[in-house]
Amino acid sequence: MAIELPENVVVSKLDELASWCRKNSLWPMPFATACCGIELMATGASRHDLARFGAEVFRFSPRQCDLMIVAGRVVMKMLPVLQRIWQQMHEPKWCISMGACASTGGVFDTYSVVQGIDRFIPVDMYIPGCPPRPEQLIQGIIDLQDKIQREGTIGGAEFDVKARQQRKRPFVELPIVNASGLVLPR
């Protein structure tokens, strides 16, 4: 049975249409806490021009954003703030962990630096580098757009993956050795 379609009408799936709208107007929330934030600013500036990919509208209010870009190391005093801002953002929302520090703690394996934000909030895309170049961040955003187009549903069913965070490897801590070479309890 063929359906007559008038001209200028395209048939698609609702999920795909919603994802197509969402992916092309990501509004980033710049959570820039360290040096990676400078690269993030460069990405938004004229030379690299994030506007070409529909993600140039940086907003400093979480209520107006749907893409959190965590650029830099997050310390234990900052993490409650990060979680609160993440919770204040409206669904559907995504998170990019930019740079070695945000993804793993980087070289800062110390008492105060959180060893990867993905231990405490969900992350969709990791960008390696210290710092990643703007091209890498743009590639990360393009990959995220692909992912939104591929997996996105209008009801947000793709976000229902609680198990994803529980697969993290356990922490590996260095032993504490005192001056005479004795290993101390923590």
Place this chain on the structure above:
Amino acid sequence: MTVRPEVTVALESRFRDIKVSEFRGRTRVVVEAAQLLDVMTSLRETHGFDLLVDVTCVDYLNYRDAANRFGLVYLLANATSAERLTVRAFVDDPDPTVASLVPLWEGANWMEREVWDMFGIQFEGHPDMRRILLPDEFTAHPLRKDYPLQGRGERHNFPVLARGEG
């Protein structure tokens, strides 16, 4: 700039057990912790050291030949003559305590709070002895040498947010 000799001579004659030394044009005096406030008052009122540049501390735990555990470092400057002076005082466990310099320099307030936060040195007479950098619920003093570099699990102590919550 090196300190004028009459300053160190005056200090040495007025306070006993004061050690003056010089290294690459920088003068350093080591004072008894109990005398710190008097020495500082005299330096400020009589000798014109009107600026407290920094307050910090060193933990000499397991340090070769160290007699005391904590060494406080006070950097002073004379804004008129451009002299600079390092004052050191040593304190020990348990209960390292030294007089607060807030009565002399308002600016000592936050610097002493930082030393308390990181080393656990008590400043007697400080008007507002709270942590300044670390969260209030933190229990340790992390720049002490017996505190593990990776902490005691403070950095893992947060709720895990999953998708669809909040």
